[in-house]
Amino acid sequence: MTTKAFGAKAADKKLEAMDITRRAPGPHDVQIEIAYCGICHSDLHQVRSEWGGTLYPCVPGHEIVGHVSAVGGHVTRYKVGDVVGVGCLVDSCQTCPSCDEGLEQFCENGWTGTYNSATPDAPGHTLGGYSQRIVVHERFVLKITHPQEQLAAVAPLLCAGITTYSPLRHWGAGPGKKVGIVGIGGLGHMGIKLAHAMGAHTVAFTTSETKRQDALKLGADEVVISKNPDDMAQHAGSFDFILDTVGASHNLDAYLVLLKRDATMCLVGAPEHPHPAPTVFNLILGRKAIAGSLIGGLPETQEMLDFCAAKGITADIEMIRAQDVDDAYERMLKSDVKYRFVMDIATMG
Numbered sequence: 001m002t003t004k005a006f007g008a009k010a011a012d013k014k015l016e017a018m019d020i021t022r023r024a025p026g027p028h029d030v031q032i033e034i035a036y037c038g039i040c041h042s043d044l045h046q047v048r049s050e051w052g053g054t055l056y057p058c059v060p061g062h063e064i065v066g067h068v069s070a071v072g073g074h075v076t077r078y079k080v081g082d083v084v085g086v087g088c089l090v091d092s093c094q095t096c097p098s099c100d101e102g103l104e105q106f107c108e109n110g111w112t113g114t115y116n117s118a119t120p121d122a123p124g125h126t127l128g129g130y131s132q133r134i135v136v137h138e139r140f141v142l143k144i145t146h147p148q149e150q151l152a153a154v155a156p157l158l159c160a161g162i163t164t165y166s167p168l169r170h171w172g173a174g175p176g177k178k179v180g181i182v183g184i185g186g187l188g189h190m191g192i193k194l195a196h197a198m199g200a201h202t203v204a205f206t207t208s209e210t211k212r213q214d215a216l217k218l219g220a221d222e223v224v225i226s227k228n229p230d231d232m233a234q235h236a237g238s239f240d241f242i243l244d245t246v247g248a249s250h251n252l253d254a255y256l257v258l259l260k261r262d263a264t265m266c267l268v269g270a271p272e273h274p275h276p277a278p279t280v281f282n283l284i285l286g287r288k289a290i291a292g293s294l295i296g297g298l299p300e301t302q303e304m305l306d307f308c309a310a311k312g313i314t315a316d317i318e319m320i321r322a323q324d325v326d327d328a329y330e331r332m333l334k335s336d337v338k339y340r341f342v343m344d345i346a347t348m349g
Ligand SMILES: [Zn+2]
Pocket: 040, 041, 042, 043, 062, 088, 159, 160
């Protein structure tokens, strides 16, 4: 089925309107009319082939919300009209131990990303959510129970939300725990909201004094200006967990010394250039750990959406027209957005 989309034909080309083809729904497939798609920094990296290996045409987008318009004969979880979401994954082997545990993001046979992954469908690689329609296996579709008017602001939960929710849950953010969130961007602003909603004492780290009030509004109990050594020193050895959302390479030692004994700092930003190697003594002295985390599996993504609906949590967004996506990318590079752009797919007309 022909579907309107926005994508790039090469790494050095701007995004443009194009027609793509979606498969007819198979027995386990859900066909979704997309209402909104969040704009993630990964979209920009991939569309410009900054991580290498981008397949063209490239239609990015993995923060998808919309309505079910058709289902295959064996679909049991969804019906026409349901409000649903699709995140970063549209398939996996569904049989390996990780998939069996609902940790499809760690599929041992390779998962299928929502865009830029191999697929039997034309044109041989997946095409994402900057499009009017998508067809996805029901296992990789999420139910959305937020009020209809919040739908656009729910879209970023599908990547930015789960990317921060999963490590916060895994390392036990909750009452009685002191949790740091480094960086206040698309990921970080969700990390602050979620850590606060989980009941943790939430401390936001930012390099910029101008973001202090914003961080407090998002739910931070305290804000630390990371450029100020005295400010940082006051928190030495006090954190149960630190979630680092910064996507540029930076000094990790400044945060390792803030962890308690046996505490972990988890990285979810993916810098183009590696971080400077941390001082090993900062790990040895206190049995501290540096860890990483990747989005979340489907069961946990559903748990996150349900948690956010119950707590009234959405992303802070700025809506754009499809035609303005290149401008949005330029602004995103300057961190000139509070805190996530969302494309109104209706503007593809
Ligand atoms: Zn993303």
